[in-house]
Amino acid sequence: MFDKKKLNFWRLTMIFISITVIVLFMLWSTPQAKTNGMMDSSMGNMMKSMHVSNIKIYDLLSSKGNQQQMDEMHKHHANQESIIYKLGFFTTALIFLLLPLIIAGSILLAIVWIK
Amino acid sequence: MKVRFDFVIHWLYAIIWALLGISGFAMVGAKYGWLLNFNYGTADYVHRLSAAAFVLITFISICYEVYRAIKRDDKHLAWFIFGRSGYQLFTFIVSLILIITGALIWICTELEMTVAGFALLVHEYISYIALASIIWHIYMKCHALIWPKKAEAKPNKTQGGGKDATKTMV
Amino acid sequence: MLQKPWFKFFIWFLTTFFFFLSAGVIISMLKPGPSESEVMQFMMGMMSAMDNSMMGVAMNLESGGLLSRIIQLSSVIIIPLVAAGIAGGILIRLRNKGWE
Incomplete structure (x- = not known):
């Protein structure tokens, strides 16, 4: 197991495991401040408990948005003409133009690669 | 010096993954x-x-693979990020899932x-699995x-007297 | 290339970074629940991100006409592209099988 080639890996693992254990020990041994119950989870878990726990497959297929409401809410944001806006535009356009190509290409590759 | 395309793509992918990892995990929760x-x-x-760069690099790699499929090039590219078996296949599937769920999160207001x-949940858990798989990948590779042994580079400076150093001295 | 010292430094840096990342995730998962100040900082960070980052820009996507049209376009062209992908895949498969 402790092969000579893997020595560097085990060294790094040991260092980082010890760091983790020491940090966790110190964190748990300090007197704790008052914790917040709801935020005691990741965003995904929070979403799961709030929204996903009773999801049906139908919800994935229907995507009616509450567009007017969002439009009004963000109207005052709209005149943010800056580098941020341009970057946001550029990245969004890039991602959503390439996404269909990526999906189609991966389907093609899946068909070609399957034994 | 000739640098191979798959080699470059591999390390670009690694850098982008590192950026996405640190920034993404910092946003997971309080x-x-x-x-x-x-x-x-x-x-x-x-x-x-870096998500935009990630999508771009995934697109380029898929294009390259499709090109190779058309050219009937069956050679196994050792450094490439996508492939038809093993860790390359795993990377392929995980990247696709991350991109699709990430795109859903991107337009979450609609x-x-x-x-x-649901997309956020899948995105988060897949990224944990991917991080664990990166450690596994590092273990395998x-x-x-x-560190390279510098036997031929500096023949005068044979410090320590390793195997190669003695060989060059004899 | 792989034997160049600067590249070794780079690999070591990246490896250590990924180790740091996983150690950070493990610590974050197992550490005692977030304190009030942490939650406050997190929420304030999110608020400021909505104000002056790309998150806010992405959120008012509907009001920018061109972007929503691009997204609609991508959802429209996805079906023909998938069909083309399936057709192309079958074509390449048949050709590779036939010529061998």
Whole structure:
């Protein structure tokens, strides 16, 4: 197991495991401040408990948005003409133009690669 | 010096994954915020910009693979990020899932909350699995970490007297 | 290339970074629940991100006409592209099988 080639890996693992254990020990041994119950989870878990726990497959297929409401809410944001806006535009356009190509290409590759 | 295309793509992918990883995990929740000192704005910036680069590099790699399929090039590219078996296949599937769920999260204001929540959940758990798999990948390939023995570069300076050094001296 | 010292430094840096990342995630998962100040900082960070980062820009996507049209376009062209992908895949498969 402790092969000579893997020595560097085990060294790094040991260092980082010890760091983790020491940090966790110190964190748990300090007197704790008052914790917040709801935020005691990741965003995904929070979403799961709030929204996903009773999801049906139908919800994935229907995507009616509450567009007017969002439009009004963000109207005052709209005149943010800056580098941020341009970057946001550029990245969004890039991602959503390439996404269909990526999906189609991966389907093609899946068909070609399957034994 | 000739640098191979798949080699470059591999390391670009690794750099982009590292950026996406640090910024993404800093945004997961309040417990994770210390990773970037609770600077949610910067994390968001970095995550979105490198997501665009990630999509671009995935697209280029898929194009290259399709090109290879058309050219009937069956050669196994050892350094390439996508492939038809093993860790390459795993990377392929994980990248696709991350991109699709990430795109859903990107337009979360247009979707139902349930869809966005589902996408966020999948995105988060897949990224944990991917991070664990990166450590596994490093374990499998950690011979790359061994420092090169400089036997031929500096023949005068034979420090320590390793195997190669003695060989050159004799 | 892989034997160049600067590249070794780079690999070591990246490896250590990924180790740091996983150690950070493990610490974050197992550490005691977030304190009030952490939650406050996190929420404030999110608020400021909505104000002056790309998150806010992405959120008012509907009001920018061109972007929503691009997204609609991508959802429209996805079906023909998938069909083309399936057709192309079958074509390449048949051709590779036939010529061998």
